[in-house]
Amino acid sequence: MAVDKQKVIARLKALFPKANLSQKRLDAIADKLAKKPADDADDTAIDAVINDFNDVMSIEGIAKDDDRTRTLEAEKQKAIDDARKKAGLDPEKKEEDKVELPDNTPDYVKAILGKMDSISTELETIKTGRVTETKKASATDQFNKSEILKRIPDSVKPNWINRIDVNSEVSFEDQIKGLETEYGELVQLSADNNQYAPAAGGGDPTDVKVDEAVVESMLNI
Template sequence: MTIIDAIKKGLKAAGVNEKYAVKVQKLFKIEKEDDIDTYIALFKDNILPDLENTSAIEKAKKDAIAEYEKNNGLKDGKPIKSAKKTKKTVKSEDDDEEDDDEDFEDLPASVVKLLKAQQKQISELTVSVSSVVSTVTTSTKQASARTLFADAKLPEKWFNRIDVNSETSVEDQIKELQEEYAEIRQSVIDDEVAGGGYKPNSYKPKERSEKEWLELMEDEENSNNGTASLGLDE
């Protein structure tokens, strides 16, 4: 059984459409069957709802515009032309405004006003729905990034440094943060060694929580002499 087959089996058992198997595999970089159920649960609880909302909003957007245009005899926000009026020579983009006026020729002023108002409403509806879709898409990306960030064991407040809409992938951004985190921790230890605070291999520093390490790193960044204490005498 391939990894994709195993993921499909897990998705089916969890009541999730099997079409997401490839997405789950790529999202969590699954290479073996271990913990597949855990990854599927994370996907189902944190990512799937946003994906379904995005699809529903996109469909609602298209359906709303199509229904509005159907009810008002429009296509792409303009009145549907008769056969005679479709036989026009090709014009440059500079003539678009003139073409719009020709679309309404021979119509009463009150009807022209109504049609233009409808065009504006359709345009505003499109912008509004597009904004909602963009927000939901960002939310989906953040949920995915949150899962990867949690696995990286980085300081919680560093999550704000990740830009889910950046051209740099979330994975690469997290990798850079991990490297920075490791460098800061090593710098703290090196400074303490240089200051004679402890000797390598002769003393093992006590285990520290993420919060304690973060405080030490912040002390180092704000220090005037570039050194920070590990509190090894504690």
């Protein structure tokens, strides 16, 4: 089950015309999403898959992060080129090329060239961190929309939000459904222990009035 990747890319551009996504990024997103619709999916079905993805990770947010990364990389390359020129080296050579600096190379030039690996690592860290922050924000937003999980005491709610694995292949929606089930079971258990349980078929266990301190102690995991 999959659609032509180019169809997904075309719909991405149509739905998010202001998102300055690189071809590499478009290919990566399309590779992931093309597997979800049926082979004969029309534009509406493809759009639904794209919008579901956008609910989890903002496509325009990804584009902005990529823009910032490209800007940092351009500044990094400019610093490399300037340093090479000042050291009397060919600025057109790739930065990966091992070069022997002249003996009279200024210390500050050596320092700039010596930190290139560190800059690359920092760029990757910034990029990864921003993606993770975006995922966490989306997970928190979906968690807070749950009518069931809203009842979790504020003192332990962060612990439950942190149980959502933002890097998991399991969707946020499915993970939150699992938390809802677990919460309902804990509340019912607390009700049973406190003899507040309703009669069989007596309604949603999350509606049972129980000792909040008891529930909080059970939830604080």
